Amino acid sequence: MATIAIVGGAGQIARLLHPRLLHAGHRPRALVRRPEQAEELAATGVDTRLFDIENDGDDALRSALRGADAVVFAAGGGPDGSVERKQTVDLEGSLRSIAAAQALGVARFVQVSAIDVDEPVAEEAGDVWRAYVAAKRDADAALRATDLSWTILRPGRLTDSPGSGRIILDRDVERSDIPREDVAATIAAVLDDGRAVRHQWNLVAGSTPILEAVTEATRDEPW
Numbered sequence: 667m668a669t670i671a672i673v674g675g676a677g678q679i680a681r682l683l684h685p686r687l688l689h690a691g692h693r694p695r696a697l698v699r700r701p702e703q704a705e706e707l708a709a710t711g712v713d714t715r716l717f718d719i720e721n722d723g724d725d726a727l728r729s730a731l732r733g734a735d736a737v738v739f740a741a742g743g744g745p746d747g748s749v750e751r752k753q754t755v756d757l758e759g760s761l762r763s764i765a766a767a768q769a770l771g772v773a774r775f776v777q778v779s780a781i782d783v784d785e786p787v788a789e790e791a792g793d794v795w796r797a798y799v800a801a802k803r804d805a806d807a808a809l810r811a812t813d814l815s816w817t818i819l820r821p822g823r824l825t826d827s828p829g830s831g832r833i834i835l836d837r838d839v840e841r842s843d844i845p846r847e848d849v850a851a852t853i854a855a856v857l858d859d860g861r862a863v864r865h866q867w868n869l870v871a872g873s874t875p876i877l878e879a880v881t882e883a884t885r886d887e888p889w
Contacts, residue, residue: 667692668736669693669695669735670694670695670738670857671695671697671734671736671772672697672738672740673697673737673738673739673741674739674741675695675697675698675703675707675714675740676699676707677740677741678824679740679824679849680740680850682847682849682851683738683740685710686851687857688711690854690858692857695713695715695734696712696713696714697715697730698714698717699717699719701716719741719754719759719762727762727763728769731763731770731772732770734770734772736775736776737763737775738775738777739759739763739775739777739805740778741756741760741763743755743798748794749797752798752801753801756798756802757801757802757804757805760805760808761805761808763775764812764814768812774815774816775817776816776817777805777806777809777818777819778821779806779820780802780820781820781822781839781868782820782841782868783799783800783806784803806818810889815863816864817856817863817865818866819856819867820868821844821849821868822839822841822844822870822871823841823842823843824845825843825844825845825846827847829845829851830871831848831851831875832871832874832875833848833869834868834872834879835868835880836867836868837866837867837868838868839867839869839870841870842870842871843871845871848871848876851876852869852876855876859884862883862884863888865884865888865889866889867883
């Protein structure tokens with residue numbers, strides 16, 4: 667049994683991840699911004715900590731993560747919204763979470779990123795999309811540069827379709843859709859698999875069962 671702290675714990679992927687962690691015997695700890703979110707999640711058996719990544723300081727973040735065995739960074743301003751939130755949430759939120767994990771000695775760190783953020787951005791892309799891609803790219807690079815036991819998952823376009831439990835997981839995967847439910851299931855799978863440490867993968871819907879896909883992907887050399 668492990669305590670898994672989820673930054674962005676009230677997000678759509680996180681809400682699908684919590685029950686999977688509970689079912690596996692873990693203790694999910696959701697970092698959430700609002701008391702009503704904490705109350706709602708607590709009613710489902712999820713431990714909660716109030717933390718606003720854009721307004722609370724580093725001491726508050728370390729306090730929220732203290733005692734965790736692993737951190738999942740699932741926060742994000744999304745591809746829509748403001749340029750500023752891509753900086754404060756997607757990039758700075760990740761950098762601060764990485765630093766807090768290092769300070770607390772929490773080695774295991776799983777980051778939810780986005781597919782193809784290392785690729786050039788199309789000329790017609792707007793400023794917000796450019797900022798989003800840059801934030802995810804730079805956050806991933808920062809995590810890869812640490813000595814944490816990290817895994818980076820880069821899902822394709824997220825959908826609310828029911829999960830199939832079947833995916834494609836590899837370093838080089840063509841952009842496609844992926845149900846959020848299958849992203850959550852993949853996070854749960856890699857958290858419990860030491861072979862996934864220091865791997866970065868694209869993730870889209872496919873035909874291979876998740877556990878089998880993780881096994882196949884871990885045959886590649888780590889970073």
